[in-house]
Amino acid sequence: MRIVWTLPAKFYLKEILAYHKEVAGAKVSKKIKEALLSAPKQLINFQELGSIEEFEPYEYRSIITGHYKIIYRIVMSNIYIIDVFDTRQNPEKVKRNL
Numbered sequence: 324m325r326i327v328w329t330l331p332a333k334f335y336l337k338e339i340l341a342y343h344k345e346v347a348g349a350k351v352s353k354k355i356k357e358a359l360l361s362a363p364k365q366l367i368n369f370q371e372l373g374s375i376e377e378f379e380p381y382e383y384r385s386i387i388t389g390h391y392k393i394i395y396r397i398v399m400s401n402i403y404i405i406d407v408f409d410t411r412q413n414p415e416k417v418k419r420n421l
Contacts, residue, residue, distance in 0.1 A: 327401050329405055332404040339407060359391060362386055366395065390409055
């Protein structure tokens with residue numbers, strides 16, 4: 324298994340990190356980055372660790388890291404990170420990349 328970050332997920336990750344760098348500083352942004360990049364690594368050995376998300380037509384799963392939900396999809400031998408979503412936002416926004 325390998326982890327693949329999709330372009331939208333990379334975009335939202337960069338947005339999150341830029342926001343925290345501006346508001347809280349580079350140290351906080353770096354800490355969040357490390358947490359968000361390391362969390363999906365546990366999926367390599369435990370692909371179905373995350374909760375099932377109720378989106379169609381595919382089965383999506385998610386793991387929570389801090390205030391962030393990392394949404395992923397398993398396709399053959401790849402784990403695609405679809406989105407990184409701040410759980411403090413409107414939950415309807417999470418459907419943006421699905």
